[in-house]
Amino acid sequence: MSADSSTTNETTNPAVDGSELIRFDHVTKRFGTNTVLDSLDFSVKSGKHVTLIGPSGSGKTTILRLLMTLLKPDEGTIKVGGEYLTHESKGGKLVPAGEKHTREVRKNIGMVFQQFNLFPNMKVLRNVTEAPVHVLGMPKEAAEERAHELLDLVGLTEHVDKYPTQLSGGQQQRVAIARALAMRPQVLLLDEVTSALDPELVAGVLDVLRDIAHTTDITMLCVTHEMNFARDISDDVLMFDSGRVIESGPPEKIFTEPEHERTREFLSAVL
Amino acid sequence: MSEISWGLWELLLKGVWITVQLTVYSAALAAVVAFVIGLARAHRLWIVRFLSGAYFEIFRGTSALILMFWIFFVLPIGFGWQLVPMWAATLALGLSYGAYGSEVVRGAVNAVAPAQREAGIALSFSPAQQLRKIILPQAWPEMVPPFNNLLIELLKGTALVSIMGVADIAFGASLVRNATGQSAPVYTIILVMYFLLAFLLTRGMRVVERQAKAGIGQAPTKREGLRSKLSAGQVGDITRSGAAPAGGAGQ
Amino acid sequence: MNWNWNAVGDFMPMFLHGLLVTLEALALGSLIAFVLGLVWAMAQRSEHAVVRWPVVGVTEFIRNTPLLVQLFFLYYVLPEWGITLSALTTGVIGLGLHYSTYTAEVYRAGIDGVPVGQWEAATALSLPRMRTWGAVILPQAIRRVVPALGNYVVAMLKDTPMIFVIGVLEMLGEARQFSSQTFQTIEPYTVVGLAFIVIAYPASLLLRVLERRLVR
Numbered sequence: 001m002s003a004d005s006s007t008t009n010e011t012t013n014p015a016v017d018g019s020e021l022i023r024f025d026h027v028t029k030r031f032g033t034n035t036v037l038d039s040l041d042f043s044v045k046s047g048k049h050v051t052l053i054g055p056s057g058s059g060k061t062t063i064l065r066l067l068m069t070l071l072k073p074d075e076g077t078i079k080v081g082g083e084y085l086t087h088e089s090k091g092g093k094l095v096p097a098g099e100k101h102t103r104e105v106r107k108n109i110g111m112v113f114q115q116f117n118l119f120p121n122m123k124v125l126r127n128v129t130e131a132p133v134h135v136l137g138m139p140k141e142a143a144e145e146r147a148h149e150l151l152d153l154v155g156l157t158e159h160v161d162k163y164p165t166q167l168s169g170g171q172q173q174r175v176a177i178a179r180a181l182a183m184r185p186q187v188l189l190l191d192e193v194t195s196a197l198d199p200e201l202v203a204g205v206l207d208v209l210r211d212i213a214h215t216t217d218i219t220m221l222c223v224t225h226e227m228n229f230a231r232d233i234s235d236d237v238l239m240f241d242s243g244r245v246i247e248s249g250p251p252e253k254i255f256t257e258p259e260h261e262r263t264r265e266f267l268s269a270v271l
Numbered sequence: 272m273s274e275i276s277w278g279l280w281e282l283l284l285k286g287v288w289i290t291v292q293l294t295v296y297s298a299a300l301a302a303v304v305a306f307v308i309g310l311a312r313a314h315r316l317w318i319v320r321f322l323s324g325a326y327f328e329i330f331r332g333t334s335a336l337i338l339m340f341w342i343f344f345v346l347p348i349g350f351g352w353q354l355v356p357m358w359a360a361t362l363a364l365g366l367s368y369g370a371y372g373s374e375v376v377r378g379a380v381n382a383v384a385p386a387q388r389e390a391g392i393a394l395s396f397s398p399a400q401q402l403r404k405i406i407l408p409q410a411w412p413e414m415v416p417p418f419n420n421l422l423i424e425l426l427k428g429t430a431l432v433s434i435m436g437v438a439d440i441a442f443g444a445s446l447v448r449n450a451t452g453q454s455a456p457v458y459t460i461i462l463v464m465y466f467l468l469a470f471l472l473t474r475g476m477r478v479v480e481r482q483a484k485a486g487i488g489q490a491p492t493k494r495e496g497l498r499s500k501l502s503a504g505q506v507g508d509i510t511r512s513g514a515a516p517a518g519g520a521g522q
Numbered sequence: 523m524n525w526n527w528n529a530v531g532d533f534m535p536m537f538l539h540g541l542l543v544t545l546e547a548l549a550l551g552s553l554i555a556f557v558l559g560l561v562w563a564m565a566q567r568s569e570h571a572v573v574r575w576p577v578v579g580v581t582e583f584i585r586n587t588p589l590l591v592q593l594f595f596l597y598y599v600l601p602e603w604g605i606t607l608s609a610l611t612t613g614v615i616g617l618g619l620h621y622s623t624y625t626a627e628v629y630r631a632g633i634d635g636v637p638v639g640q641w642e643a644a645t646a647l648s649l650p651r652m653r654t655w656g657a658v659i660l661p662q663a664i665r666r667v668v669p670a671l672g673n674y675v676v677a678m679l680k681d682t683p684m685i686f687v688i689g690v691l692e693m694l695g696e697a698r699q700f701s702s703q704t705f706q707t708i709e710p711y712t713v714v715g716l717a718f719i720v721i722a723y724p725a726s727l728l729l730r731v732l733e734r735r736l737v738r
Contacts, residue, residue: 070389099398107395117390121408121487130404131394163488183394332722334680337694337715344701349708423586430588434687441591454598462587462595469586 020082021046021186021219022067027076029062029243036062038243039076044236046081046186049213049220051230051251054240055266060223064189067221068111069102080105081186107135110185114192116172118164118179124151125160128179136183143182150178154208170201174208181212188212190222194229202226209233227271231255239263275456279447283457286443287464293357293429293439294468297364298422304369309376310402323373330370336431339363343435360432368425375417379410412483419476423469430465440464529706530713533697537713540696544682547614547692551682552675554618559625563633564655566626585623590684592616597688613685621678628670632663669733676725680718693717 022044029037036059044050052060065071066078069085077094078085083105088097097105118127128147132138138146151160154174164172173193180188190209194202206229213220213233224230230237230251237254239247239262247260255271258264311323330338342363347353354362383406391401433441440461447457565577584592593616600607607615636659644654686695697710 068389068393070392103395103397106392109393111393113386113390113393115386117384117386117393119387119390119405119409120489121405123488131396134400134404135395135397165488179394328723328726329719331726332680332719333715334683334694334718336681336683337711337718340694340697341711341715344707345711427586427588427590430590431684433590441588441594444591444594448598453602454595455602458591458595458599462583462591465587465591466583 018045018047020044021080022221023079024063025077025079027066027073027078029059029066029071030074036243037066037073040244042238042245042248044187044219044221046219047217048235049222049233050236050238051222051224051234052238052240053224053227053230053254053266058240059243060240061191064111064191064221064223067109067187067189069106081108107183108186109189110180110183110187111189111191112173112176112180112193114195116164116169116176116196118172118176120164122163123160124156124162124164124167124175127164127175128182131179132182147178147182150181151175153211154178155204168201169197170204173197173201173205177205177208177212181218185218187219187221190220190224192223192225194224194226225270227255227267239266241266275447275451275460279450282446283440283443283461283464286438286440286461287468289357289437290426290429290439290468293360293364293432293437294422294426294472296357296361297368297425297429300361300365301367301369301372301421301425304365305372305376308369308373309380312373312377313380327370327373330367331374333367335363335367335428336434338367339431339435356432356435356437360429360435360437364425364428364431368421368428371421371424372418375414375421376410378417379413380406382413383409409487412480412487412489415476415480415483419473419480422472422476426465426469426472524708526706526709529704529709532704533700533706533710533713536696536700537693537710537717540691540693540714541717543610543690543695544679544692547610547617547682547685547690548675548679550614551617551621551678554614555621555625555674555678556671558618558622560629562622562626563629566630567633581623581626584620585627589616589620589681590687592620593684593688609685609689612688613682613690616685617678617681620681621674624674624677625671628667628674629663631670632667633659635666636662665736668736669729672725672729672732676722676729679722679725683714 020043024040024042027037027040028035036057040059040063052063054060062071066073067080067085072086077087084094084097085102085105086097087094088101089095119130122130125144125147128150129140129143132143132146133140148157148160151157154177156171156174156178159167159171159175164175167175173196177193193209194205197205206226209229210232212218220233222230222233234251236248237251238245239254239258239260241262247254247258247263254263255267258267308323308326311319312327314320314323339360342354342359343356346359387405387409388401391405396404429439430441433439433445436442444457444461448454451457562577562581565573566581568574568577593613596612596616597609600612640658640662641654644658649658682692683694686692686698689695691699693714697714700710701707
């Protein structure tokens with residue numbers, strides 16, 4: 001793993017100074033009459049690995065989708081690296097962000113989806129190189145070299161020339177991880193990345209993520225039902241219920257001596 | 272059939288060539304119209320959606336033959352635009368079948384999973400890049416079978432130009448009928464000719480479909496039995512697909 | 523462009539007559555297409571290959587060749603075989619026959635959509651074959667295919683102008699005659715063109731509503 005760690009260390013471009021990288025301020029999100037996030041405040045320091053746990057429908061995935069700008073908040077603001085994500089300040093006033101501003105800020109964020117969402121029309125290698133070449137303007141050779149490194153890291157060297165449909169779910173998800181890392185994001189969002197996998201394929205994907213978590217400084221925001229994995233990689237665990245953070249702390253504390261009654265109920269149900 | 276002399280056969284074969292040319296030109300125009308209108312109908316600006324939607328509704332409601340008459344007879348007198356018959360016919364067919372084609376494009380683009388667009392956003396692709404690199408390559412294999420149906424309809428539609436005096440197969444047939452005084456042989460022959468052309472088009476489109484599917488790592492659809500061998504137009508689930516074959520009058 | 527409203531007024535009587543003929547041809551043509559299409563669809567599911575194969579062959583042939591040429595065929599060849607029909611009758615048969623090959627596919631898809639369990643249940647109850655079709659399969663299939671059949675009526679409407687080539691004075695035929703009598707060209711063809719849009723647009727809206735109601 002030592003050879004790989006040198007490559008993955010490159011994924012984090014900013015210095016890890018423990019400064020605040022993500023900040024939610026009074027963020028509210030409703031779907032119809034259903035309030036999914038209720039004036040939510042929370043922040044993540046750079047380089048930290050944060051896991052969001054809680055019952056389904058508690059708004060965990062919504063947070064990731066807001067960060068990825070797949071959803072827009074109804075109220076409140078989101079900052080990434082000190083920049084507003086969905087707003088920009090024009091003449092001292094905060095206005096909804098234009099597409100260009102959003103895209104600039106968003107480039108710092110990568111996401112791995114529950115359903116992988118690989119592009120079926122591109123082979124594995126091109127899935128990984130397409131965005132670095134056409135969004136970041138990286139030379140094709142450099143992008144391919146890096147893609148090979150990343151695919152090696154996730155253990156898929158021999159599959160670079162296949163189409164996604166020719167791979168197992170676990171392999172597809174590992175390609176998706178490589179694809180997200182290829183953009184050198186500051187933040188990696190992991191949205192229930194093992195939920196769609198057959199049980200025997202889960203371990204391989206989690207091992208890759210453990211490696212990345214332990215050998216890089218990339219900031220991770222992770223929604224998962226794999227409590228052991230959460231315990232392994234997290235610096236902080238946030239317990240969600242009904243659109244609010246009801247408890248947070250290091251995994252040792254949350255998993256062994258939770259304070260909140262709802263946390264205890266939830267953990268006894270999933271553990 | 273012995274009455275049909277070599278000269279008359281030549282007439283028919285020249286007609287085949289005109290029909291083929293007309294099909295190719297009109298299909299090219301129709302393809303351009305289909306993609307422009309089909310994509311415009313999913314545009315984020317309402318005015319673009321409205322105008323392209325209006326185009327679709329108007330040309331879908333228009334009879335191709337009436338449009339042809341209008342272009343041949345009203346345009347020159349009313350607007351002073353006199354087109355060569357061949358181009359007037361191409362225009363009429365291309366505009367009509369392009370409208371049906373736009374429905375195919377729109378349907379296939381909408382059928383691409385929204386998650387694919389989300390993955391594109393997550394990788395910071397611009398909207399144009401998302402369309403070009405992710406959406407269209409995946410939508411294309413879905414378009415090929417309904418496009419095949421439309422192509423057959425277009426081929427059949429080219430026969431209308433014989434009414435306007437363009438010397439296609441059907442026009443040749445009427446000349447041969449006048450020369451021989453017999454109808455059954457020549458009309459049987461040209462019906463078979465049209466059928467063979469439709470058959471060849473379908474074979475060609477199957478190859479296109481196979482390549483399109485291979486391009487996204489899918490195995491080709493298996494077709495079995497007599498129907499698939501005989502069939503020129505592909506028979507999909509007509510009750511479901513937006514582009515029903517007859518004149519493509521889907522929806 | 524000099525538009526002459528008087529010419530529009532003068533054309534009206536002929537136009538209305540043409541409209542009536544168009545609708546008549548459409549109604550009768552649809553009737554033939556609906557009935558004949560069902561016959562084709564059932565024959566294509568016959569247990570006997572001698573029935574199945576020729577029907578598949580003939581319907582594929584008709585569907586993949588131009589209606590216009592088929593109309594000429596019927597108009598010129600039937601009399602040679604001793605069958606003399608009026609132009610309108612010939613046109614209606616041509617339209618109905620051509621579109622029956624499309625409706626056959628619609629029925630086929632509808633019949634295929636009925637779950638296999640329905641056939642098995644009918645067999646388990648020892649229902650006779652006609653009863654299975656009439657009481658179990660078709661009622662379920664036809665409900666689902668009504669909107670698709672409607673689409674082909676609209677498609678047929680737009681093909682009705684073709685029957686002017688065998689001398690039927692429907693809308694286009696009337697417009698042509700009016701134009702050659704009065705040398706007014708712009709008005710009759712434009713009126714007829716608009717008439718098709720005006721009829722086809724509400725019809726397709728109606729079908730969309732029907733589709734939402736019936737197909738689920």
